[in-house]
Amino acid sequence: MSDSAITTVSAGWATVAAGLLGLLAIAAAMLDGVLRTRAAGARSLGLSVPVGEVARLLRQRRRTTVAADRLLWRIGGAGLLVMALMIITVVPLDRWTLVDLDVGVVWFNAMDVLAWAFVWLTGWGANSAHSLVGGYRFLAHGLGYELPLMFALVAPAVAASSLNVGAVAAAQDDLWFVVWMPVAFLAYCLGAVAIAVWGPFSPALGADIAGGVTAELSGVDRLLFVGGRYAVLAAGAAFAVPMFLGGGAGPLLPGWAWVLVKTAAVLGVFVWLRRRLPAVRPDLFMEFGWVVLLPAVLVQDLIVAVIAVGSG
Amino acid sequence: MLTHIAFWVLAVAAVLAGAAVFWVNSMARASYALAVSFIAVGVQVLLLQQNYIGVVTILMMVMEMAVMAVYMVMFMGMNPALMPMSMVHDKRHARAVAIGVFVALAAGALLVPWPARRGAPADDVTAALGEELMGPKMLVMAAVGVVMAVTIVAGVVLAAHRSRYDRFGDDLRRRPANDPQPGGVGR
Known part of the structure; x- marks a missing residue:
């Protein structure tokens, strides 16, 4: 529980952190490419799918729409990437962190809420019915996943009696939080997948509405949005490590390597789940979120609080 | 600076x-x-x-x-x-x-006339502010919270054009409710 174990590194290391996030995002895109190629039954491995897609988008001409709200559209499209970078500022790489914020858990929460703004703004800005429908689908999902996500983050914070991410990681020396608060972990994972508009939460980008939020995105704008989704997915996976998976704890390897291995593992599962889970309909999920998920997470919080009070 | x-x-x-x-x-x-x-x-x-x-x-x-x-x-x-x-x-x-x-x-x-500062800020200002707000004024805070929740619910109820009779029938016994938009857990 010693906060002094965390060293705040100088601001220059932010580029390294951003690079690591970029590598994780690229790895996720490659894994998705492999899975997509395999699902299509093609002979090639598919590792180069993201490379080809990036090259294509960089050369593509920008599509314009009539009376687009360009300012808000661009802010929304670039926002997800910024959001992912802001999230990882408080995620410690074992002993090192960029910002040792005393309310890091709330910081993550504030940043993940930005997805509401950015995804909706991307849908709004194009002045296109399909993309606006996509934006509202995301908000409908948001009304279902956000509160369970918030209360899922409460559980580790209560158990560690700290909102500092490093302190939460340090509090799991003997037992990882994922073991005795599995419901909170699952709700967190659901939220982390949702803020990346990924997998079951992709109806906002659905083919039935011509790509939804991304319907009118082209060229660099689409690259930023799609890349931002991978980055947010990677950041969500990285934040799960100090919150639920014991931070840098593990045998043989040094702590920073364990953080990266665990992050990559969680990220891999997130990417893999994309083709394993059905899309959840926004209208149906809303009730599920409030009637099933939220009470389940609240009961989890209660159990954790009782244990924390009992053992403290 | x-x-x-x-x-x-x-x-x-x-x-x-x-x-x-x-x-x-x-x-x-x-x-x-x-x-x-x-x-x-x-x-x-x-x-x-x-x-x-x-x-x-x-x-x-x-x-x-x-x-x-x-x-x-x-x-x-x-x-x-x-x-x-x-x-x-x-x-x-x-x-x-x-x-x-x-x-x-x-x-x-x-x-x-602004008063001059007396004393120094607490070490943990957030905790001090929480004590100040929630300690002796807890009853007010709790009451305000309930009133706000009730206001929100009442506002939505007044604005919604369908009442419980539309959902559950005249005798309020129809199950599941007749909703234009079905929910995810099939109530």
């Missing part, structure tokens, strides 16, 4: 973004101009070393503006919310009230 500059830059940004709410001609821009204004205020609160309150301000305000976008469609209908429209109504009275309130507040700020 740097903190002072940052504080003033944020203050100007907050005021300008707040004013932009009335300059722009789209509800989306007005909503998010307000969000930017509140984010600037939230960062100012961070500068005051009230980390928790600053971050929570940013969290709540961004979410609030997104929810406002939901209400925009729910209660206004699509057209007025999505078309360019003026963000000011009843300009003459509004201007008079705004100028009056500004003059009164500014005069208050300038004319009141």
Whole structure:
């Protein structure tokens, strides 16, 4: 529980952190490419799918729409990437962190809420019915996943009696939080997948509405949005490590390597789940979120609080 | 020094973004101009070393503006919310009230003899503020919370055009409810 174990590194290391996030995002895109190629039954491995897609988008001409709200559209499209970078500022790489914020858990929460703004703004800005429908689908999902996500983050914070991410990681020396608060972990994972508009939460980008939020995105704008989704997915996976998976704890390897291995593992599962889970309909999920998920997470919080009070 | 500059830059940004709410001609821009204004205020609160309150301000305000976008469609209908429209109504009275309130507040700020600081701030200002708000005034806070929740529910009930008789039938016995939009757990 010693906060002094965390060293705040100088601001220059932010580029390294951003690079690591970029590598994780690229790895996720490659894994998705492999899975997509395999699902299509093609002979090639598919590792180069993201490379080809990036090259294509960089050369593509920008599509314009009539009376687009360009300012808000661009802010929304670039926002997800910024959001992912802001999230990882408080995620410690074992002993090192960029910002040792005393309310890091709330910081993550504030940043993940930005997805509401950015995804909706991307849908709004194009002045296109399909993309606006996509934006509202995301908000409908948001009304279902956000509160369970918030209360899922409460559980580790209560158990560690700290909102500092490093302190939460340090509090799991003997037992990882994922073991005795599995419901909170699952709700967190659901939220982390949702803020990346990924997998079951992709109806906002659905083919039935011509790509939804991304319907009118082209060229660099689409690259930023799609890349931002991978980055947010990677950041969500990285934040799960100090919150639920014991931070840098593990045998043989040094702590920073364990953080990266665990992050990559969680990220891999997130990417893999994309083709394993059905899309959840926004209208149906809303009730599920409030009637099933939220009470389940609240009961989890209660159990954790009782244990924390009992053992403290 | 740097903190002072940052504080003033944020203050100007907050005021300008707040004013932009009335300059722009789209509800989306007005909503998010307000969000930017509140984010600037939230960062100012961070500068005051009230980390928790600053971050929570940013969290709540961004979410609030997104929810406002939901209400925009729910209660206004699509057209007025999505078309360019003026963000000011009843300009003459509004201007008079705004100028009056500004003059009164500014005069208050300038004319009141501010007390000199007594004592030093607590080590953990957030905890101290929490004690101050929640300690002796807990009853008021709890009551206000309930009243706010009731107000929200009552507002939605009054605004919704379908009542429980539409959902459950005249004898309130129809199960599952007859909803235009079925829910996910099949009630």
